[in-house]
Amino acid sequence: MKVPESEDKVRKIASQEHNNYLAEGMTLHKATQSVPSSLLQSFSEDLKCKLSIKQKLLETQLFQVLGSPFYADNGFILYNCDSTDFLHKLSLTNINIDLTITSPPYNIGKEYETPMSVDEYVEFCSQWMSKIYEITKPDGAFWLNVGHFQVPNKGLCVPIPYLLWDKSPFYLLQEVVWQYGAGISTKYRLSPRNEKWLFYVKDSQRYTFNLDDIRDPNVKYPHQKKNGKYRCNPLGKNPSDVWEFPKITTGNKRSSRERTGHPAQFPLGIVEKVVKASSNQVEVVLDPFAGSGSTGIAAAGLGRIFLGFEIKSDYCTMAVNRFKAFQIARKNFSAQA
Structure with missing residues (x-):
């Protein structure tokens, strides 16, 4: 009589022969830190002085045009406002932005957005993106994070960059x-596991790009030579255009330590990389859809001045509380060091 195998024996995901995570002892989920240690480093007295002077000057200029901010301190300036309106006001001044990093609403029904048709959404994005262009310095950059949405009768998971890249x-x-x-897991299509960042510049021939600050030291053959000279830069290789960063997750034993109550939060690690690559210290970094304040923490932690706009007051409170917690963590880190 043939004895049927138990369910455990026929499940490939439970077999070391088929599941590398079991065979190699790898952990599938890599939880993010509440704040990367690279953002907690202390500044020199000279840099502190320059940041203080720059922030006071910027606050004075902003007050004349935008009024009092929701919060302003230590490289972090946040307004509770409609970004479309405030971007228009900024475009009428001589205030210039060095770098913009943002992730706008995806028009997928989140609590902070009003549903639009595809054409309305594209026009909405075109307007605020064009305003950002007007206030960006000649050598400045704009990094846009977008995912995908449904286009009725055309496609289910249409990458938003296809619709916005030239708008x-x-x-x-x-x-x-x-x-x-x-x-998310799916049954009748592949599980989506990526989003896009569009890297824009104002001048295609002249823009800030600090490659040495973001080089990857994980080189497979670091001692390889050609004609007696090392082939690879001693600081590391140029990163590829595919970046792997853990997403902010929820759930028992897998929730990200940096997670807030915001439903669409991106990780500090990826924003840190963008800030390093496309801006310099004491420059201004803008996020017109500030959300939980990830851009602000990364910018302030790297010696830049953050300017953020956020339409929901509860998100503003969330971002400020998160920033204050970051300041405490930074102080403790310096004391321990």
Whole structure:
């Protein structure tokens, strides 16, 4: 008589022969830190002085045009406002932005957005992107994080970059794919595990790009030579246009430590990389859809001045509380060091 195998024996995911995570002892989920240690480093007295002077000057200029901010301190300036209105006001001044990093609403029914048709959404994005272009410095950059949505009768998971890439005066330098492990599971299509970052510049021939600050030291053959000289830069290789960062996740034993109550939060690690690549210390970094304040923490932690707009007051409170917690963590880190 043939004895049927138990369910455990026929499940491939429970077999070391088929599941590398079991065979190699790898952990599938890599939880993010509440704040990367690279953002907690202390500044020199000279840099502190320059940041203080720059912030006071910027606050004075902003007050004349936008009024009092929701919060302003230590490189972090946040307004509770409609970004479309305030971007228009900024475009009428001589205030210039060095770098913009943002992830706008995806028009997929989140609590902070009003549903639009595809054409309305594209026009909405075109307007605020064009305003960002007007206030960006000649050598400045704009990094846009977008995912996908449904286009009725055309497609289910249409990448938003297909619709927005040329809807502003910016020059699209390249697309960066953000790959992550966690995400929704599907049955009749492949599980989506990536979003896109569009890397725009104002001048295709002259823009800030600090390659040495973001080089990857994980080189497979670091001692390889050609004609007696090392082939690879001693600081590391140029990262590819596919970046792997853990997504902000929820759930028992897998929730990200940096997670807030915001439903669409991107990780500090990926924003840190963008800030390093496309801006310098004491420069101004803008996020017109500030959300939980990730851009602000990364910018302030790297010695930049953050300017953020957020229409929901509860998100503003969330971002400020998160920033204050970051300041405490930074102080404790310096004391321990």
